[in-house]
């Protein structure tokens with residue numbers, strides 16, 4: 001099939017490449033000419049395992065192309081994906097200006113019936129708004145005879161495993177009331193619908209809400225565990241034992257119950273906020289979601305609080321080694337990252353930071369490059385040199401078995417503040433470290 005994807009961010013680019021890889025002919029459209037040029041040369045704007053070869057191979061095979069020419073893009077596809085950003089506006093609602101501008105562009109250039117797919121995470125009711133926008137432009141063009149449908153087809157990929165998630169989806173949600181559209185979408189996704197039925201067809205609004213409900217449920221699990229970790233710390237219990245104890249119940253499960261320094265990234269914080277906002281727009285008080293958000297905001301300050309208490313507020317002039325800047329491993333993304341809350345609080349208190357991350361150094365440079373209080377180090381060992389203590393914010397694999405003797409030697413005090421519970425408290429005590437973790441008594 002011929003497919004057009006508007007937006008070459010995480011969702012659009014991965015989706016475009018995956019669809020091309022199973023044999024569809026995909027054109028990705030973006031306004032950013034520089035980005036499009038680089039993509040044509042196989043230069044990927046984000047760090048995402050497996051994406052670069054996929055883009056290069058499919059581009060070389062002529063199945064995946066990139067353009068800034070929206071008109072040509074619309075002409076190409078029989079299905080048009082909208083996969084542009086929906087950043088939060090100042091009151092927490094998802095800002096739909098990019099989605100609606102793509103909808104208008106599609107309507108401006110379409111010359112045949114079209115299936116328009118909302119792939120971006122958009123509030124319930126957006127498909128109706130997109131439908132109205134397309135109808136309005138067609139009306140203005142005097143082309144009311146052109147038929148179209150707007151489908152909600154949310155994406156569930158995770159950064160860091162986006163390619164694998166997209167290649168082997170748990171489920172494919174298709175929100176449409178039209179049998180014809182359902183058929184088109186079934187054909188499009190047939191290569192991914194193997195082994196067992198993964199396609200779930202529902203009405204548009206339910207599909208839109210499914211996306212938010214999934215992310216909010218996962219965010220709730222995390223905030224719940226962080227609350228339990230705080231309790232465990234104060235009650236003399238060990239959250240790691242508790243985690244295993246409850247995870248063994250299949251109704252609870254082991255996924256997404258790791259306590260830590262709070263969830264970050266471009267999805268959970270934004271989506272929880274947006275659903276709270278959607279609820280308040282219809283005069284519904286989303287009490288649970290507000291609690292999830294509040295717990296998360298507080299959790300992001302937990303490492304700083306532990307550091308502050310340990311040094312009795314005397315942080316001015318001290319230097320801290322920080323391992324991990326990305327909001328989670330296997331990405332260079334620092335959006336809403338707990339590392340930012342930590343570093344900004346340390347700077348505010350007069351401390352300096354020597355930081356290392358396996359992938360997010362460029363991003364850190366872009367965000368904070370000019371600050372004297374931050375040194376970006378080439379290795380995790382270099383970050384330790386002359387630092388008072390080590391603070392671990394992201395659970396990169398390469399941090400799991402470090403050379404503890406070297407850490408001990410390089411830090412002026414052998415103290416570790418671990419926001420991801422990477423090590424065993426008893427073992428750390430045995431090695432002579434003062435070790436702080438999350439929800440464990442060390």
Ligand code: UGA
Pocket residue numbers: 121155156157158159160215218222255256257258259260261262263264265266267268327328
């Ligand atoms: C999330 C969802 O997991 C995807 O299913 C969804 O498609 C995506 O948002 C989206 O809406 O686009 P992502 O934000 O890439 O994916 O990252 P996650 O792996 O879900 O992690 C989110 C945050 O939760 C991270 O900061 C992570 O450290 C934290 N987390 C995760 C915990 O603190 N504890 C856990 O047990 C799991």
